[in-house]
Amino acid sequence: MEFVEKIRQKLAAAMLILGVFVVWEIACLLMGIPEIVLPRPTVILETLSARLPQLMPHVLQTLGTTLTGFVMGVTVGMLLGAIVGSSRVAYDTAYPLLVGFSSIPKVAVVPIFVLWFGSGTVPAVLTSFIICIFPVVVNVATGLATTEPELEDVLKSLGAKKREILWNVGIPRAMPYFFASLKVAITLAFVGTVLAETIASNRGIGNVMMIATSSFDVPLVFSGLFLLALLGVALYLVFSLIERRVAGWAMRKSELPTL
Amino acid sequence: MLTEQQSTRATPSFDVVPGEGGREAIKLEKAEVVYGRGKRTTQALAPTQLRVEKGEFVALVGPSGCGKSTILKLVSNLLAPSSGHVHVGGREVGAKRVGVGMAFQNPTMLPWLSVRDNVMLPLKIVPPFRSRFRKARKGEFRDRADALLEKVGLKGFGDKQPWQLSGGMLQRASLCRALIHEPELLLLDEPFGALDQFTREELWGILQNLWLESKPTVLLVTHDLREAAFLGTRICVMSPRPGKIIDDQPVPMARPRTISMTYDQDFVRLTQQLRELITHSRPDVA
Numbered sequence: 001m002e003f004v005e006k007i008r009q010k011l012a013a014a015m016l017i018l019g020v021f022v023v024w025e026i027a028c029l030l031m032g033i034p035e036i037v038l039p040r041p042t043v044i045l046e047t048l049s050a051r052l053p054q055l056m057p058h059v060l061q062t063l064g065t066t067l068t069g070f071v072m073g074v075t076v077g078m079l080l081g082a083i084v085g086s087s088r089v090a091y092d093t094a095y096p097l098l099v100g101f102s103s104i105p106k107v108a109v110v111p112i113f114v115l116w117f118g119s120g121t122v123p124a125v126l127t128s129f130i131i132c133i134f135p136v137v138v139n140v141a142t143g144l145a146t147t148e149p150e151l152e153d154v155l156k157s158l159g160a161k162k163r164e165i166l167w168n169v170g171i172p173r174a175m176p177y178f179f180a181s182l183k184v185a186i187t188l189a190f191v192g193t194v195l196a197e198t199i200a201s202n203r204g205i206g207n208v209m210m211i212a213t214s215s216f217d218v219p220l221v222f223s224g225l226f227l228l229a230l231l232g233v234a235l236y237l238v239f240s241l242i243e244r245r246v247a248g249w250a251m252r253k254s255e256l257p258t259l
Numbered sequence: 260m261l262t263e264q265q266s267t268r269a270t271p272s273f274d275v276v277p278g279e280g281g282r283e284a285i286k287l288e289k290a291e292v293v294y295g296r297g298k299r300t301t302q303a304l305a306p307t308q309l310r311v312e313k314g315e316f317v318a319l320v321g322p323s324g325c326g327k328s329t330i331l332k333l334v335s336n337l338l339a340p341s342s343g344h345v346h347v348g349g350r351e352v353g354a355k356r357v358g359v360g361m362a363f364q365n366p367t368m369l370p371w372l373s374v375r376d377n378v379m380l381p382l383k384i385v386p387p388f389r390s391r392f393r394k395a396r397k398g399e400f401r402d403r404a405d406a407l408l409e410k411v412g413l414k415g416f417g418d419k420q421p422w423q424l425s426g427g428m429l430q431r432a433s434l435c436r437a438l439i440h441e442p443e444l445l446l447l448d449e450p451f452g453a454l455d456q457f458t459r460e461e462l463w464g465i466l467q468n469l470w471l472e473s474k475p476t477v478l479l480v481t482h483d484l485r486e487a488a489f490l491g492t493r494i495c496v497m498s499p500r501p502g503k504i505i506d507d508q509p510v511p512m513a514r515p516r517t518i519s520m521t522y523d524q525d526f527v528r529l530t531q532q533l534r535e536l537i538t539h540s541r542p543d544v545a
Contacts, residue, residue, distance in 0.1 A: 150367045154436075157335040157361040157446070158384045168383070172371045249371040249420065 039219040044226055047219040055208065059227055061121075062193055062204040066231075069125045070189040073132025074182065080133065081140025085174070086166065091141070102134035106192055110199045119200035128192035132185040139181035143174025176250035179243035186235045190228055284444060284476040285311040285334055289343035292329050302501035304329045306343055309495065309504060313443075316470060316477040318487035321497030322537055327480040329502070331446050334478060335361055347444065357444055358385065360437035360475075364449040366429035368421035374432050375417030378404040381440040388440060407435040411465050427458040434462070438469060445470075445477040451486065460518050463489050467515055484530040485521050488512075496533060498540045506536050 021041045027033070028040045035043060048055075084094045106127055113123035147170055155165045197206025205224045212220035244251075292304040304326035311317050319327045332338035333345045336353045345352040347359075360381065368377045382388040382400050392400065405417055411431040421429060430450060437445060451459040467490060470477060481487050487494050488510055496506040510529065512520060520526055 148367075150363060150365060151369060153337055153363070154361070154367050154369075154380070155384060156337055157359055158381050158440075159336075159356055159359070160384045164384060168380070169369065172369070175371070247371075 036216060036218050039222050043219050044222045048223045048226060051220065051223065055205075055223070055227065058203060058205050058208050059231070062190075062197065062206065062228075063231060065121055065124045065197075065204065066128050066186075066189045066193040069128025069192060070132050070186055072125070073129045073189065074136050074185060076129075077133040077136025077181070077185070078140055078178070081137040081174075081178075082144065082166075082170075084137060085141035085144030086170070091145070094137075098134060098137055101130075106131055106195055107199070110196050113196070114200040119202070121201070121203070123200055124193045124196035124204065124206075127196040128189040131188045131192035135181040135184040135188065136178070139177040140174050143177030144170050147173045175247040176243075179239060179247050182239045182243075183236055186239060187232050190232050194228065282313045283310065283349055284313045284315070284347070285309065285478065286346040287330065287333065287343070288346070290330075290333055290340040290345050291342045292326070292333070292338065293341040304333075305498075305501040305503040307503050311476060311478060313476050314474045316479065316490060316492045318479045318481060318491030318494045319497060320481055320484060320487045320494060320533060320537070321502060322499045322541060323482060324500050325497045326500060326502030327482075327497055328448050331361075331448050331478060331480055334444070335359055335446050356386070358440055358442035359444045359446060360440065360442035361446045362430075362433045362437040362448065362450040364452045366421070366426070366433040368429055368432060370421055372421075373417065374413070374419050374421060374424065375401065375404050375408070377421065378408060378417075378432060378435045378439055380436060385440045404435070404439060407439055408432070410469065411435055411462075427454050427462075430454060430458075431462065431465070434466065434469075438475075441473060441475075443475055445475045447477065447479040447481075449480055449482065452482070459483075459486070464515075464518070466490060471514060484533045487533070488526060488529050489516055489518075489521055494533065496536050496540075505540055506533075 025040050025042060028038060039047075080094065080098075083090045084098075085091070109130065110123055110127055113126050117123055117126070144166075151169050151173070152165055155169060160168070193204065194206035194209075197204035198210045201207050205227055209221050209224040212218075212224065287307050287309040289306040289308065290304065291302070291306045294301045294303055307326075307330065309330070319330060321327050329338065333340055334347055334352065336347075348355055348357040368374070369380070372380070379396065379400055382396075382403075383392045388395075388400070395401075405414075408414060408417055408431075411434055413428060413431050413435070416424065416428065416432075421432075424432065430453075434450065437447070451462055454462070463486060470490075477490075479487070479490060491510050493507065493509050495504045497503065498505045512526065521530075
C-alpha cells in the first residue's frame with residue numbers, strides 16, 4: 001500500500017515536470033515564437049541529439065573543471081569552517097574577510113585570474129573554487145558553533161581531549177549543515193566554471209554557448225543550458241544520496257523524502 | 260568543618276572506614292565558584308567543604324539554583340573552582356585520570372548514533388578500553404552494552420535511534436552510558452528530574468541494584484527528597500545561592516530499600532525534617 005502510494009507520488013511529480021515542458025512547447029507553437037528567440041523543447045532535444053558527439057568533449061571539460069574546483073573549494077571551506085567555528089578570534093577576523101571577499105562579483109575576478117595564469121582551464125577551476133568556499137565555510141562554522149554544550153560535556157566529563165570532542169561530537173553534528181552547503185556549492189561551482197569559460201577559454205560548454213550566441217545558433221545555446229541543468233541535477237542527486245547515508249539521522253524516517 | 264565530623268556519623272550498611280587516607284573519593288576544600296569579573300560577579304558556590312568516602316552514595320539536595328550542579332561540575336572537571344581545592348581520588352581534580360560516569364537531567368544522547376553506540380561511547384574514549392575499541396566494538400563491548408541495557412529494561416532497543424525512544428527510556432540508556440566503563444565515580448545530575456513518578460521510582464530501584472552490585476562512589480544531585488532518602492547513604496543539604504552545605508546526615512535505612520519503605524514513619528520523618536531545613540534556610544521565609 002505504502003509502496004503504491006510512493007510510486008503514485010513519484011509519477012505525479014514526473015508528470016508535473018513533463019507538463020512544464022509541454023506547456024512551453026504549446027505556448028511556442030500557439031504564439032508562433034521564432035526559434036531564434038525561444039526554441040521549443042523538441043527542437044532543443046533534436047539539436048542535442050544531433051550535436052552530442054561534438055558537444056561531449058566540452059561537457060567533460062566543464063564537468064572536470066567544475067569538480068576539480070568544487071573539491072578544492074569544499075576542502076578549503078571545510079578547514080576554514082572548522083577553524084572559524086571552533087575559535088572566537090578566528091570567527092571575528094575571518095568572517096568579515098570572507099563576507100567581503102564573496103561579495104565581489106566573480107565576473108570581476110576572472111580577468112585577474114587570466115592575467116595571472118593565462119586563459120584556459122586554470123581560471124575556470126579557480127573561479128569555481130572560490131565561489132564554492134563561502135557557503136561551505138558558513139555552514140560548517142554554524143554547525144560547529146551551534147553544537148549543544150551538553151553534548152560536549154558528555155565527552156568532557158569522560159576526560160576526552162579537544163580533538164576527540166571535535167571528532168565525536170562537532171563533526172557529526174555539523175554534517176547536515178555541511179551537506180546542505182554541498183548542494184549549494186555544487187550548483188555555484190557550475191556557475192563559476194561557465195562564467196570563466198565564457199570569458200576566457202576555448203573549451204567547455206560556456207565557450208560553446210558563447211560562440212553559438214554570436215552566430216545566432218539559439219537552439220545550440222539552449223542545448224548548452226539543458227546540459228548544464230542536467231549535470232547540476234545529477235550531482236545534486238549524488239550528494240543527496242551520500243547525505244542520506246551520512247547525515248540521515250537529522251531527518252526522521254517519516255519525514256524523509258524518498259528519491 | 261561539619262562534614263569531616265559528620266561523615267563519621269555515617270555508618271551505612273557497608274564497611275567504610277571514614278577518615279582513613281586511601282578511602283577518600285572526593286574532597287572539596289573551601290571550593291568557591293564565582294561567575295563574572297569585576298563588579299558584576301555572581302557567587303554560585305560559597306566556599307564549601309565536602310568529603311565523600313569511596314563507595315558512599317551521597318545525595319545533594321537543596322533549593323534550585325543553590326549550586327548543586329556546580330559541585331558536580333567541579334568534581335567532573337567541567338568547571339574549575341575560583342578558589343579553594345577540589346580533590347578526586349586523592350589528587351587535585353584533573354591531575355589523575357579517574358573513571359567518571361556522568362548522567363545529566365537531559366539524556367543527551369548523540370542523535371547520530373544508535374542507542375547501543377551511545378551507550379558504548381565511554382569505551383571509545385576512556386582507557387584502558389579505548390585501545391581495544393576497534394576490535395571489541397562488534398563483540399565483547401557490544402555484548403556488554405546489551406547486557407547493561409537489559410538490566411535497565413531496554414532489551415532489544417540497542418539498534419534503535421535515540422529519537423525513537425521515550426524520555427524515560429532515554430534516561431535509562433543514559434544511565435547505562437554512565438556505567439558501562441565501570442567508573443569508580445558516578446555523578447548524577449538530577450537524572451530522573453524530567454520523568455513521571457512511576458518511571459522515576461522504578462529507576463530508583465534499578466539504580467540501587469546497580470550500585471549494590473559494584474559499589475561505585477556516587478554523588479547524586481536532586482531536588483526530590485524522597486529520592487535522596489531512598490538512594491543515599493548520606494544526604495547533604497545545601498542553602499540557597501550562594502550555596503553551601505548546611506546539613507549532612509546519614510540515612511540509616513537498610514538495603515535493599517523498597518518504595519513502600521518510603522512511606523514508613525522513619526522515612527517520612529526524615530524527608531519532613533529535610534524539607535523544613537530547606538524551607539527555613541530560604542531568606543524570604545526565615
